Amino acid sequence: MSPRELLLNSFQAALDAADPLKIVPAHLPSPPKGKTLVVGAGKAAAAMAQAVEAHWPVEANLEGIVITRYGHGLPTRKIEVIEAGHPLPDQHGELATQAILASVQALNANDLLLGLFSGGGSSLLSLPITGVSMGELKDITRQLLLCGASIQEINTVRKHLCAVLGGRLAAACRAPIHCLIISDVTGDEPTHIASGPCAPDPTTYADALAVIKQYAVHVSPHVMNILQDKSQHGEAETPKPGDPIFRNVKNCVIATGHQSLAAAECFFRTHNITPLMLGDTVTGEAREVAKVYAAVAKEICHYDNPFKPPVALISGGETTVTVKGHGRGGRNTEFLLSLAIALDRLKQVYALACDTDGIDGTEQNAGAILTPDSLIRAYQLGLNPNALLNNNDAYNFFEQLNDLLITGPTRINVNDYRVILIL
Template identity: 90%
Template sequence: MNPRELLLNSFQAALAAADPLKIIPTHLPSPPEGKTLVVGAGKAAAAMAQAVEAHWPAKANLEGIVITRYGHGLPTQKIAVIEAGHPLPDQHGELTTRAILARVQTLNANDLLLGLFSGGGSSLLSLPITGVSVGELKDITRQLLLCGASIQEINTVRKHLSAVLGGRLAAACRAPIHCLIISDVTGDEPTHIASGPCAPDPTTYADALAVIKHYAVHASSHVMNILQNKSQHNEEETPKPGDPIFKNVKNCVIATAHQSLTAAEHFFRMHHITPLMLGDTVTGEAREVAKVYAAMAKEIRHYGKPFKPPVALISGGETTVTVKGHGRGGRNTEFLLSLAIALDGLKEIYALACDTDGIDGTEQNAGAIFTPDSLTRAHQFGLNPNPLLNNNNAYTFFEQLNDLLITGPTRTNVNDYRVVLIL
């Protein structure tokens, strides 16, 4: 198997470990005496809904609504799948979230709310608090995505601008709640995944204001006044840990980045390549993280430490990109371009970096593949890698080399998958 096939097949092994159609059945709760209302949001929501329908008892009362990103829908019979805006919220998301909230409020103690949440749910469940418009929410979200804020910081703001996130959906429900969650965040805490619609929220309005100020987000004076008034008077805070509304709520994380990385680790062992697991919590600026990986790869390649080649450096997590240029790209292609520059043509080193949801940034590629001759081929096309990196234009670099990896919607999301292969 050649290096490119090894990289691609390892990615497929990682995706298979997070496939909702495979993992949902063993985690389903028992049906209640009354009806089961399925609600959900995220890039995996349609596949999760389809899996629930396929394995829910035929005689049980089942209905519901889930929201997923445009182009990520799947056919279902009893659970409506609605497509809406992501990563920026839109009116489709607002209207559908309003309908979800109304349905949840009709449930009683004999019913069950079955939540299906995955990465992307924060943008899709886009029902703002009273006084804030979807347009204002969209503008703030856009700025947060570009400024280099962590997903936890971004979600702190979104929770406090939302009528359903940060445990507020659970607060609106009188029925027992059972949530199945696919994690796309480091730490796998339910409060951070899709901004925790049914999970306690330890953050406050004051925390949200601190994030906005730290990253110099330009929110309207109207929105700032709302947040400041609620913070000063401690009004309508999100429900906190220990709140009795969570007495009958179960949040079950059923797929994580670590599970997928473990599957990739097993794949490489089967092909007699030593896997070096670097963990599922890698964060930081993508271009800076790449320099650390390049240093490790050089040490292995030149000195055989800590292991002799062949070695696969495997990691997950979510790096960030502080966008200062005007190019096209995402955090995974930016990681790879920085890696290419740092390795400077060093032989026998290959790499793949992809988002497991099939979308790197705002483009339609999952990520890309780097090969030892990437820089040589780039120069033949007249590409200068350093200016491209400085302009956040890694997409163009790999597009010209025909090394973008385009999977289409994977309908799962356990964050990024990176592997550096040293032969």
Template identity: 65%
Template sequence: MNPRDYLLESFSVAVKAANPAHIVPQHLPNPPAGRTLVVGAGKAATAMAQAVENAWPTDGQLDGLVVTRYGHTLPTHKIRVIEAGHPIPDENSIQSSQEILAMVKALNPDDLLLCLFSGGGSSLLSLPIEDISLQDLREVTNQLLRCGANIQEINTVRKHLSVIQGGRLAAVCKAPVLALIISDVTGDAATHIASGPCAPDPSTFSDALTVLERYDLNVPPAVKHVLLTGKAGAVNETPKPGSAIFTRVENRIIANAHQSLVAVAEYFRGIGVTPLIMGDTVSGESREIAKSYAAFAKEIHHHPQWLRAPVALLSGGETTVTIKGNGRGGRNAEFLLSLLIELAGTEAIYALACDTDGLDGSENNAGALITPDSLHRAEKLGLNATAYLANNDAYTFFQLLDDLVITGPTFTNVNDYRAILIL
């Protein structure tokens, strides 16, 4: 295989390591005395639901509802599926959340609530508190996604505008709760995955207001009013760590970026390439992170006395993009475009950056890849890489180079995967 093929195969290994069909069954509990209700939200929700159905005892009572992004449905028989808006919530997000809340409230102590959460659940499982309209929620979500805030900051705001997130789903349930979670956030904190419907929330209304102030956001008046009212104590806070609510609740991380990176490291080791895992919690501005990675890659290439090629630099996590242009692109494509500029045609360095859910931001690609001649090929086409980066238009740049990676939905999500191959 050529280096491009090795990189593409490594991405496939990363995705397979987080496949719900293999992971979910080993974490399933025994059926309870009563019924088992399955609810869930996220891009992996239907794959997780399908895995539950396939592994559940035939004599066990099982039904439920999961909500996933449009185009992410897989066949299920007992667990219904609703598709809804992502990354901006829509009417289906509201409808599915209302149904799930009502179903959970109806459970008895001898039943079991089995929750299936993965990345994307914050938008899909949206039910704003009184006085917040869907349009208000859509507007504040859009501003948060564009301002460069990280996912923890975004979800701190969303949890305090929600009836169902920030532990509030667990709070209305009389039955024991087991939440199986595929993590798409750095640090794997359950409170930030799908905005933690069943997890204690350490953040406050005051923290949510601080996020809005930090990024100077002009949110709808109703949003600001609710947060200020909550800060003043006139609206109930989200359930906090130590609350008695969580004595019957378990939030269990069943897949994360680290597991995928370990699997990829074994893949590269098997083909004679030295893997170096540089972290599964990488965050910060995509274009700035890329500069540091480019410097490290060039150091290995030019000064091999400490670490001799072939080497694969592997990392996961979630970078961010502060949108200032009007182009198309996601954080992985932006990372690669910045990396390409910094490498400046350095020989023998190849790279891939993709989101393990198959969607880089709101585009249809998982990410892209670069080769040592990418910059030269771009110049021959009259493409100014720096101008495309300034316009946040990395998608168009790599589309014109025919270097986008397009996989379609992978039905899992352990966040970004980056590999820099130095030969």
């Protein structure tokens, strides 16, 4: 098997470990006496809804609405799938969230709310709180995505600007709640996945204001006044851990980045390649993380330490990119371009970095592949790798090399998958 095939097949093994059609059925609850309302949001929501329909008792009363990103829908019979804006919220998401909230509020104690949540749900469940417009929510979200804030920090703000996030959906429900969750965040805490619609929120309006100030996010005086007023008076705060509204709520994380990395680890072992798991909690600037990993790869290449090649360095998590240039690209291609520069044509090293949802940043590629001759080929094409990196233009680098990896929507989202293969 060629190095490229090893990389691609390991990525597929990671995706298979998080496939909703394979993992959802084992976690379904029993039907209630009344009806089951399915609601959900995220890039995996449509696939999760399909899995529910395929395995729910035919005689049981089932209906619902889930929201997913444009292009991520799938055909369903009883559960309506609505496509909306991501990563920036839009009116389709707002209207769909209004419909979800109304349906949830109509449930009674004999019914069941079955939640299906995955990464991307925060922007899809985009119903602004009273006094905040969709335009204002969209602008604040855009700034947060560009400033280098972590997903936890971004979600802290969104929880306090949106009417169903941060446990507020659970607060609106009188029926028992059972949520199936696919994690796209480090730590796999339900409160951070899709901003925890049915999970307790330990953060406050004061925390949201602190994030806005830390990253110098421009907020209109009108919205700032709303946040400051709620922070000072504790008005309409999100429900906190220990709140009795969560007594009949069960949040089950059924797929994680670590499970997918473990599947890739098993794949490499079966091909007599030593896997070195670096974990699923990697954060920080993509280009800086790449420099650290390049140092580890060099140590293995030059000194057989800590293992003798062939070795696969496997990692997940979610790095960030502070956008200062005007190029194209996401955190995975930026990681790979920085890695290429740091490795400086080291002959033994190949790499792949992809977002498991099939979308790196806002582009149509999942990520890219790096080969030992990537820099050589780039120079032959007249490319300047350092200039491209400084312009946040890693997409152009790998596009010119024909090494972008385009999968289309995977309808899976367990964060990033990175592997550095040292032969």
